[in-house]
Amino acid sequence: MSSQHVAESEIAYEQHGNGEPVICLHGGMAPRQYWNAVLPYVEEHAAVIPERPGFGTCLDDPAETSAAEILTREAQYVRTLVDAVDGEPILFGHSYGGLTAIEAATDAAVEAVIVYEPAVLPDDYRREADLADRMAALVADGERDEAVKRYIEHVLHPDGIEDLDAWLADWPVWPDCVDLAEEVVRMNRSVEQYQLPDSLDVAAPVLVMTGTDGPAFLRKSARAVHNAxxxxxxxxxxxxxxxxxxxxxERTAAEVDAFLDSI
Known part of the structure; x- marks a missing residue:
């Protein structure tokens, strides 16, 4: 593993392995350690793993960045990474990182884009979305852990969970997630404001992945992104x-390999 720093934009990233670069973009509830489970399955590539702005490094002060500006800010940092690595990389984004990957690919030279359930809300769902407000109210009342629990219940356990506290006790990144409460609120506001266009101007081939056990609205959105x-x-x-x-x-990596072999 090597660590590098792009001085012009204050973006730090880790690189694991050698080969064609794959820029791995984490979502809203985990730092870059999210990708540790994936690394053994991308050994033929150079896995480039940054932390999103607000998660340890940033292009600007995230506390002073509006929800409307967050996606623009994050797409720009991805484009900076694309310019920093050798050749045309592959973008691999999960959740909000998936949305960022797609937005960045509209104006960046990449070989391919891979996204798992990009954080896009269907129009009917988006109009009623209030998760950011509910989380912000809890953070303002000093209940940061409860704010983050609302996000976990909404996105990771949409069908309910019998003992959330017990589950969190076994979740290694839980304490770090509480520290990220304000950034997750800003991210959710950005998601709630984002409207998927009828057509996405991405020249590179894209693999869109989703799962049957996640939120139904994200499965619906994955299909909408695919169609756009x-x-x-x-x-x-x-x-x-x-x-x-x-x-x-292992399952996701097999689909990724099949996709990359086909392009």
């Missing part, structure tokens, strides 16, 4: 949740 792309393949995993790449890394 000019060159896209859609894969649905039976029995896999929103945490697909880390939950089922």
């Amino acid at each position: 792309l000019p060159h896209s393949r859609l894969v649905e995993f039976d029995g896999v949740s929103h945490s697909g790449p880390s939950e089922a890394p």
Whole structure:
């Protein structure tokens, strides 16, 4: 593993292995350690793993960045990474990282884009979405852990969970997630404001993945994203949740390899 720093933009990233670069973009509830489970399955590539702005490094002060500006900010940092690595990389994004990957690919030279349940809300669902407000109210009341629990219940356990506290006690990244409460609120506001266009101007081929055990609205959105792309393949995993790449890394990696072999 090597660590590098792109001085012009204050972006730090880790690189694991050698070969064609794959830029791995984590979602809203985990730092870059999210990709640890995936690394053994991408050994033929150079896995480039940054932390999103607000998660340890940033292009600007995330506390002063509006929800409307967050996606623009994050797409720009991905484009900076694309310019920093050798050749045309592959973008691999999970959740909000998936949305960022697609947005960045509209104006970046990449070989391919791979996304797992990009954080896009169907129009009918988006109009009623209030998760950011509910989380912000809890954070303002000093209940940061409860704010993050609302996100976990909404996205990771949409069908309910019998003992959330017991589950969290066994979840290694839980303390770090509480520290990220404000950034997750800003991210959710960005998601709630984002409207998927009828057509996404992405020239590179895209693999869109989803799972049957995650939120139904994200499965619906995955299909909508697939339909909005000019060159896209859609894969649905039976029995896999929103945490697909880390939950089922071997299965997702097999689909990724098949996709890359076909382009």
